[in-house]
Amino acid sequence: MSVSVQELTKVYGEQKAIDRLSFRIDDGQIVGLLGPNGAGKSTTMKILTGYLPQSAGKATVQGFDTETQSLEVRRLIGYLPESNPLYTEMYVKEYLHYAAGFYKIADPAKRIARMIEQTGLGIEQHKKIGQLSKGYRQRVGLAQALLHDPKVLVLDEPTSGLDPNQLADIRQLIRDISKDKTIILSTHIMQEVEALCQRVIIINRGKLVADDAVKNLQQRVAGESVVTVEFSENMNEGEMRKLPGIREVRKIGEHTFEVRASGKDDLRKLLFDFAVRKNVAVLNMSQKENSLEEVFRSLTATKK
Amino acid sequence: MLTVFRREINSFLSSLIAYIVIVVFLLVTGLFMWVFPDYSLLAYGYATLDQLFIIGPWIFMFLIPAITMRFFSEEKRTGTLELLFTKPVSDFQIIAGKYLAAFVLVVFSVLPTLVYFLSIYLLAEPVGNVDSAGIVGSYIGLLLLGGTFVAIGLFASSLTDNQIVAFILGLFLCFFFYAAFDSLSLLNLPNKTLLIIEQLGMSAHFVALSKGVLDTRDLLYFFSLSAFFLALTKTVLEARKW
16 A cells, blocks of 8 residues: 555645545556645645645555654655745756755765656756756656655646646656656646546545546546537527437537437437438537546536 | 755855855954954054954844845745655754854854954064953854854744845844843843843853853853744744644
8 A cells, every 4th residue: 555545634724625535545556636726636745745734634655654754754755846846046966966865865976867867857957947948847846756766756736837748748757757656646637637647536625526547437427428519500409408318408609509418329310310300401510528527527516 | 954054055155145244244344353443453552352243243143144034935935845844854954954054154254253363463562462262252152143143043034935024033133132132231120130131132141251251151041042043943834734
């Protein structure tokens, strides 16, 4: 058992940032911690890394309690905080040497050279951190988190604010280092979870709302299908609603509708036949993938 | 602890802070001792280093909070403090590393003034006719005072993420503990109370040390005041956990 969280609660003043959160993560898994802003992702990570103590409950990393055996936990963990804080006045290599000083590393210079190579910092390694672009700073942050070859890597929104190329690079990097490591990464980008994680933990307002393999979650909404259809002229919504199996029709464009139906039958055929009966042409029709995004939205939607 | 210490020293050296502090300290003490005619030793006629030890604490009062103001304030503002606290070091080691770095800088700014000592030693009539014991005591007092100012500055820096606030607060606390108690002891109060007030301030203990008598009470005063402010700093840093 790599990481275990039991009934973890953190209260800031009156507000519960996390509320009796429990989950376990086995060795070698990549787990996505998902949730809207303010859901308690960062708080959970801060407790795991020993920065903050919990108000109640227990968290362990590799069997060490994060509150009472904080130093042991910190030795095992590599952490990249949300804003990726760095000493901008330091040189890349200087900073990595400094960070390496906190751990017992056999040959720091060799290890740093290896990290620079692995994170692709080669051409920027002699610059000051302040001169680097955001993508490269993120690499410095990752290199810093990886220096001591941690068993558990905690990454708080590692790809936020990166351009698409940098995004792909950083994701590849995370995938490369994921062998023999447990990685917890938080994000609110669904594609990231689909691209990187085997398992996803969704929290909302401090509470666990889903904890499952990515595949299972995708199937969870498979009972519903959603089709966007554009007709050549306007159609009566009410008539469409009367079609068998249709649950909801929403007008989203001039002649465009989003149609939801329960059941697994192909809605498209139904809608096409309907259009033929009405003597109207179908200009465009597409079935929405049941993405994690849908799951996320349905699980974390604020109840009105 | 050494890792934090090394980083702070490197950052002093690479950011010019170290050079500016040392140069300013020497420049101001040098001007007062040898150049300004009102205070100059050469015009005064006695071979003493009194000027250095009168003006030294006042310069430290400004310089030391300036050195220490960024220690925690800047790390709080940029968020690096969170990263530092998730490294396998205790809060105490972090504080000690930063404290020692600033203290070493203080020592290095005082060290060159030994040249002043050598000068008056040679200028004295006959050569060597100076109060060496008093001067040694004053040097020890000045270093202890510097160390205490560093502890106060660290505390001020831990309170806020604004460096200017940290500086002004540090300056005020240094002033208060150095001079204010001394001046307050001139109030019209019963003698016993006045003695206590005077003993609370650094000035009285500094003066006592500069007589060349290393009284453990004076040494203990400086050690405990430093320890008190370092403990306060630790408490403030731990407040994140409340």
